Amino acid sequence: MTRRVCVIGVGLTKFGEHWGKGFRELAIEAGIKAIEDAGISGKDIDAMYIGNMSGGRFIGQEHIASLIAGELGLNIPATRVEAACASGGLAVRQAYLAVLSGKHDVVLVGGVEKMTDVKTSEAALTLVGAADQEWEGYHGVTFPGLYALMARRHMYEYGTTREQLAMVAVKNHENATKNPIAQYPYPITIESVINSPPIAEPLNLLDCSPITDGAAAIVVCAEDVAKKFTDKLVHIAGSGHATDTLALHDRESLTEIKATKLAAKMAYEEAGIKPAEVDVAEVHDCFTIAEILAIEDLGFVEKGKGGEFVEDGETRLDGSIPINTSGGLKACGHPVGATGVKQIAEIVLQLRGEAGERQVKDARIGLTHNVGGSGATAVVHILERDW
Amino acid sequence: MTRRVCVIGVGLTKFGEHWGKGFRELAIEAGIKAIEDAGISGKDIDAMYIGNMSGGRFIGQEHIASLIAGELGLNIPATRVEAACASGGLAVRQAYLAVLSGKHDVVLVGGVEKMTDVKTSEAALTLVGAADQEWEGYHGVTFPGLYALMARRHMYEYGTTREQLAMVAVKNHENATKNPIAQYPYPITIESVINSPPIAEPLNLLDCSPITDGAAAIVVCAEDVAKKFTDKLVHIAGSGHATDTLALHDRESLTEIKATKLAAKMAYEEAGIKPAEVDVAEVHDCFTIAEILAIEDLGFVEKGKGGEFVEDGETRLDGSIPINTSGGLKACGHPVGATGVKQIAEIVLQLRGEAGERQVKDARIGLTHNVGGSGATAVVHILERDW
Numbered sequence: 001m002t003r004r005v006c007v008i009g010v011g012l013t014k015f016g017e018h019w020g021k022g023f024r025e026l027a028i029e030a031g032i033k034a035i036e037d038a039g040i041s042g043k044d045i046d047a048m049y050i051g052n053m054s055g056g057r058f059i060g061q062e063h064i065a066s067l068i069a070g071e072l073g074l075n076i077p078a079t080r081v082e083a084a085c086a087s088g089g090l091a092v093r094q095a096y097l098a099v100l101s102g103k104h105d106v107v108l109v110g111g112v113e114k115m116t117d118v119k120t121s122e123a124a125l126t127l128v129g130a131a132d133q134e135w136e137g138y139h140g141v142t143f144p145g146l147y148a149l150m151a152r153r154h155m156y157e158y159g160t161t162r163e164q165l166a167m168v169a170v171k172n173h174e175n176a177t178k179n180p181i182a183q184y185p186y187p188i189t190i191e192s193v194i195n196s197p198p199i200a201e202p203l204n205l206l207d208c209s210p211i212t213d214g215a216a217a218i219v220v221c222a223e224d225v226a227k228k229f230t231d232k233l234v235h236i237a238g239s240g241h242a243t244d245t246l247a248l249h250d251r252e253s254l255t256e257i258k259a260t261k262l263a264a265k266m267a268y269e270e271a272g273i274k275p276a277e278v279d280v281a282e283v284h285d286c287f288t289i290a291e292i293l294a295i296e297d298l299g300f301v302e303k304g305k306g307g308e309f310v311e312d313g314e315t316r317l318d319g320s321i322p323i324n325t326s327g328g329l330k331a332c333g334h335p336v337g338a339t340g341v342k343q344i345a346e347i348v349l350q351l352r353g354e355a356g357e358r359q360v361k362d363a364r365i366g367l368t369h370n371v372g373g374s375g376a377t378a379v380v381h382i383l384e385r386d387w
Numbered sequence: 388m389t390r391r392v393c394v395i396g397v398g399l400t401k402f403g404e405h406w407g408k409g410f411r412e413l414a415i416e417a418g419i420k421a422i423e424d425a426g427i428s429g430k431d432i433d434a435m436y437i438g439n440m441s442g443g444r445f446i447g448q449e450h451i452a453s454l455i456a457g458e459l460g461l462n463i464p465a466t467r468v469e470a471a472c473a474s475g476g477l478a479v480r481q482a483y484l485a486v487l488s489g490k491h492d493v494v495l496v497g498g499v500e501k502m503t504d505v506k507t508s509e510a511a512l513t514l515v516g517a518a519d520q521e522w523e524g525y526h527g528v529t530f531p532g533l534y535a536l537m538a539r540r541h542m543y544e545y546g547t548t549r550e551q552l553a554m555v556a557v558k559n560h561e562n563a564t565k566n567p568i569a570q571y572p573y574p575i576t577i578e579s580v581i582n583s584p585p586i587a588e589p590l591n592l593l594d595c596s597p598i599t600d601g602a603a604a605i606v607v608c609a610e611d612v613a614k615k616f617t618d619k620l621v622h623i624a625g626s627g628h629a630t631d632t633l634a635l636h637d638r639e640s641l642t643e644i645k646a647t648k649l650a651a652k653m654a655y656e657e658a659g660i661k662p663a664e665v666d667v668a669e670v671h672d673c674f675t676i677a678e679i680l681a682i683e684d685l686g687f688v689e690k691g692k693g694g695e696f697v698e699d700g701e702t703r704l705d706g707s708i709p710i711n712t713s714g715g716l717k718a719c720g721h722p723v724g725a726t727g728v729k730q731i732a733e734i735v736l737q738l739r740g741e742a743g744e745r746q747v748k749d750a751r752i753g754l755t756h757n758v759g760g761s762g763a764t765a766v767v768h769i770l771e772r773d774w
Contacts, residue, residue, distance in 0.1 A: 062516035066763035070632035077628035100488035129449040241464035245457035376453035
């Protein structure tokens with residue numbers, strides 16, 4: 001009885017420092033590319049969701065969704081969704097629910113962030129708004145600091161090594177060299193990560209995702225309507241969303257993200273699949289430790305074995321479960337509100353066999369995992385092609 | 388086949404300047420009141436939507452929905468929705484869609500804004516984020532300025548008088564005297580409005596809604612589940628949402644809000660009713676002219692006749708269509724993200740016959756109308772009791 005939901009188009013801008021393009025130009029560029037990719041026209045779209053973390057502080061602009069709808073010349077329902085760095089993934093989930101509701105058929109989802117119009121120090125302060133401002137931010141804790149606490153504890157409990165953390169960044173930079181939109185498409189080495197400037201011990205500069213401008217868009221569509229536009233359908237087979245306390249110190253564990261586990265359970269059950277069936281995944285590697293937590297919490301490897309799994313090459317393009325083929329947040333870039341939508345776009349390209357040099361052979365089922373803050377939001381999607 | 392959706396609980400904080408309560412205390416207070424009013428417990432809730440315009444700039448806090456879910460001890464999907472001053476109404480609509488999707492049954496919707504932790508001048512700058520920052524804000528246009536343009540044109544085209552504008556404020560203050568949560572529960576006169584300090588000609592201080600702290604919450608529930616908790620169901624009979632260009636100068640008309648007309652059409656059609664069937668309405672009176680535009684665009688009175696309609700007393704508590712029984716944004720207060728949720732709460736109280744001294748006799752169908760910016764977002768809901 002429930003209608004099925006598909007992704008029929010994707011569009012991406014280059015990720016990086018866009019001195020020549022503003023917020024609205026980036027959003028429109030990605031949106032129009034997704035519309036063209038879907039083979040639809042603007043008037044086919046009946047609703048829009050936009051993921052954006054902090055337009056208010058980055059560019060002085062709220063009311064983002066109406067801005068973008070207006071620029072596209074549409075009077076449709078348009079909604080901005082915010083859950084810090086998980087804003088994009090959550091916008092996709094809202095579009096999915098909107099199509100399931102039966103009230104909308106063709107929904108454009110955009111994610112966009114323009115982060116370089118403010119000083120880096122101001123951007124860092126803005127990002128602390130994703131943590132608990134009263135209990136964490138005002139006392140000087142930064143995001144590298146919060147993830148450093150998690151990294152240290154993981155190293156202590158499970159013997160994860162400094163080199164294993166670095167290998168995450170090395171692998172993601174390697175993937176980024178094959179991705180034309182990546183912010184940092186160049187290889188790095190374990191040594192260069194370990195010798196890069198310290199940020200919050202044990203994390204160095206090259207363990208951290210960068211500050212990025214960029215936008216991503218997808219077209220989400222009811223299956224019955226999608227068949228008018230394409231024969232090759234990529235389904236949203238499962239969608240999960242969970243939350244946890246905003247402050248890290250209120251959680252039971254420093255070495256797992258409970259919201260990821262809950263969101264993943266919801267998505268796996270809805271899709272009727274097990275983690276081992278996933279062929280390719282984009283996970284939230286805001287810091288190198290975050291990717292290790294993610295692959296454990298998503299069930300790709302036992303808790304505590306993530307570091308070894310990376311060291312064994314299992315997450316590389318030619319490994320058993322290629323992770324972050326796009327280059328991830330680390331090397332493709334992390335325009336916070338756009339990241340979750342970009343993850344879906346990357347997986348759609350993989351499932352369609354359109355990922356070029358970074359193509360995972362015969363990918364049929366893909367997963368995306370988008371985290372807000374230090375784990376207070378997690379959104380997981382499972383995509384599956386039907387051919 | 389489509390499930391019906393109800394509102395089974397409402398909760399409101401006092402609106403005003405809360406020096407002794409912070410953002411999270413306000414949100415939790417309203418949420419717990421709504422949960423208690425619905426006769427449910429926290430564990431019955433399976434999702435949450437929060438309307439908030441600018442936590443990032445007012446209190447340095449984004450990631451609002453996870454914050455509130457965490458404070459309530461829940462790990463449920465929680466989503467912040469933003470559409471400037473229409474954030475609250477839009478959060479209600481997303482909850483409605485989420486229940487219609489079949490993925491959620493009992494959804495807590497909150498609206499909250501803490502505006503007085505920054506200086507008034509800073510609050511005003513933050514609110515300009517609801518307009519087009521590049522084309523309006525940076526050039527010095529303020530919201531009173533934008534609505535003053537609309538007021539002047541309405542006076543020119545339709546002969547609306549200065550006194551008629553003032554009568555909107557006088558009527559709303561009169562209603563506020565009967566509302567225990569109102570920020571300004573005292574009567575004013577036409578003379579006091581006209582003699583109050585000029586803000587943007589023809590609008591004076593008492594034509595403008597204030598800066599307010601406050602929160603509102605409702606519990607939205609699938610009808611089949613709601614019957615476990617109550618026999619008296621208030622249905623969401625219709626929901627409409629539309630957008631328009633963010634900048635006022637890009638629109639075809641200064642004297643109508645096209646987004647209101649489109650959203651109202653959607654809601655009326657869904658509910659299967661005509662404007663004349665509405666017994667009571669909460670409309671978006673951020674400035675006195677806005678209420679006149681609203682009652683025209685919602686179809687309660689012909690375009691251009693809104694001023695006369697107010698002068699004739701038709702919108703008073705004892706008139707043909709009582710408008711803003713709560714006191715409206717003008718006198719009940721306007722904590723921007725909370726306003727749209729408060730409107731729904733007020734209508735639910737009216738339909739239940741629990742509105743005390745401001746009760747509209749035999750109210751059976753109510754309407755809410757929430758606007759973002761100068762009209763780039765409009766959200767309309769129609770509520771109906773089934774007894």
